[in-house]
Amino acid sequence: MAALDEQTSEGQAAERLRAENAELRERLDEAERHTAQTLARATRLSQVIAVLGRDADFDSVVERAAVEVAELFSADIALLMLGPDLELEVEGQWGVRPTDVPVQPFTISGLEHLTQADPVATGPADSLPLPEWLGRYGACHVAWARLLVADASLGFMALVRRGPEPFERSDSRELRAVAYRISLALENSLLHRRMRRQIDRQAKLQARTTRLAGMLELEPVAQVVADMVVDDVPGVRASVVLIDREGQLDAIARGGAEDVPEGPTWQRYPLDNGGRPIGSVAIADPPPPASEEHELLTHLLGIAALALNKALFYERSREQARRDSLTGLLGHRAFQEALEGLSVGTNRFSVALLDIDDFKQVNDRYGHQTGDDALRLVADALEHAVRDGDSVFRIGGEEFCVILPGLGHVDAFAVAERLRMDVADYASAFPLTVSVGVASYPSHALHRDELLSSADEALYASKRAGKNRTTVAGSAERDAVA
């Protein structure tokens, strides 16, 4: 019996020891868990600072912040929602499918009480606001922190745990510090982003300016301007460059969308060069005045005005080079270009070569000044006599040519005759007549040189026949004498 009692007593003692052992093990596990939590918390803030300090780029900061904070707080989901309270946008997130994140700005009511004095709230998911679109994520515990710099709110940070372990008081304290560091990093990165944007803009402007500086032709310059305004100024949908030509605005380039309807979205910005208007740029959906974008637009339009002015000057200079300085008529090079342009086409046309009769004698008898007056008179007479669409050129000393588009040799002869007679009738202090040779494409020649040669032969035929007359190439029977 005593032995049995002793055995029972030993058994109970062993049981008690086992129970004590198990309890001690549990307490050890608990102590170990607490130690681990304490250690993890001890450096959470410095880890966030270290990670955020690695990069100043805004997108990287929000992305890293979301990932690191989720990991450090053992959260399944971390959200950085930035913007005014009524227009929040998810800028960084961890743990949510991108398709679940709202595209449009949103608001979360019930967070107004998070202020600088108390910016953090933690608790069970059913005790705190939670965006609807997080509904299917099975949140158990939520932590909210307002992101503040001084008293300005940048938005909110949210952490979600799907497991049963709640956020503890120490989590709240650290979350407040972490949120503050994230806010500072975000503000820095926003400044950095703004600076980066300005530097990029300067670089782009420099590239645009360099490109425009190397361009002379008006229409390509205008196209670059039209594209530049749409590409570089956020929000601008379309643009049209208009050039002032003798008081009339010609649209010479269009950029951006073609389907922008006319209406109040369009606004016209004048372009001038030292106060002299050179045209304007019409812009669909221009940025609001006083905005950063508007400042950029003004800058671009300044560059555009300089470039367009230079192109207009070049166009004028080139036009002047194409014209004869004495008579103002188009010169020999312009004649060659015009003839080349016509003779590659299939439509018929004629040329009338005109030569002032006895011009040497005019010079000799009345002097060179009178000779010049004679040239101007003939030019004037011809310009007044030609039809719309005809072109008059001075192609040599006293030699002129009129290109008559669309006319065969019969009609051309009639026009040439009228020209000849108009010259003869033009008021002059001395007798002034011209001889004319007419040739037609394609009836007289298929090539430019051949055509001119035919007209030239006809002209000399007129001279040989007594001057002041018109001859059609290769057709003696049609020669006519005034």
Added chain:
Amino acid sequence: LTTQLDNASQTRLGGFGHSSAKDSAEAGRESVRMALAGDRPQAGDLVVIFPSAAYELEQLHQAAIDEAGEAAVVGCTTVGAFTHEQQLAFGCVAAFIPADGVSFGVCHAERDDEDISGFTRRAAEAARDRAGDGGTHEVLMLLCDGLTPDQREMARGAYEVTSALIPLVGGAAGDDLLWQTTFTFGEGRILPNGLVAVWINSERPLAVAVDHGWRPFGKPMLVTRADGAVIYELDGQPALDVYLSERGAALKEDGRSFGEKCMERPIGLPNAHGRYDLRQVHDTVPGGGLVLTTGVPEQTVVQVMAADEDSLLEGARRTADAVVAQLDEAPRLALVFSCCTRTPLLGERMAEEVDLISSSLGSVPAGGFYTCGEFARVTGSTGIHNSSVAVLAF
């Protein structure tokens, strides 16, 4: 081991097979044949193979594909593999997972070291799309090259697709601790630096769990300089010196690599839940830096960890308990991803780990491989582990 039929639902249950044949083709064929247990694989079924890297892998892979018929074949090389009946230091283990009530989407891709996270995200997205709709329970399984520079980036890329909703599981391939080249299998290809993403849609609940059984051993240390997967300084001192002084015993000159000698003293990172995430020390760099398989951020507190056979088996038991807690009924089978660093300490008790898991889950077929890193995430955002044991139960 046989593929069994669930009498109530006539669902094919699947199973495991193994072979330690020296001939590569024979090993592939035999292990898959045993896993099939006479069943005829159908389109949509999945066969997972875990062979030793020393095999002629082309031959083994082709034989496995031939034997698997219509089933998709995926897998990776190992540091040894196992079923609940057999431990294989050299050999091939195969798992047959029938499609009954489950659909699999597979993507096997070559790693982009410039963007590991983005590459993993793309692979996971492709696998998800290929799995199609269907099934209310989902899991993403990853099998990756064990020499992936930073497995943490891989877990992050996967999380971008799984979000907080879908558990992640898997393991990193091995080459019998040679640390030279590991291989992954999938979509008919073998890749030396690949990733197999398998998206699993299931009508029945799936369970994922992970635990380890290690305890803190040394004093807490602060990571004062780190870059990617290399810790250069601990407490402002060369990391190697601090680690060696904290681990408590000098490294023996016994011909093993530095990484092998460090297996029994991994590094632990305490987390906000009061648990430790483990990181294995794999190598050193000039100047006294420690190379891990996974990045550790600066300002992280770390501790040297220690374990014994019992505590590691206790870790496995906790993993199995966590699986059981997620399921209403016993699973069909369990894939187990156990870190190769656990094997030296478990020694002859290695087999007990998978036995314990199998029995805890209701004596279900269980098998897997010894990994060079484990993926497992159910809650919290950390998905990468070392020295741990992860389980996926179907």
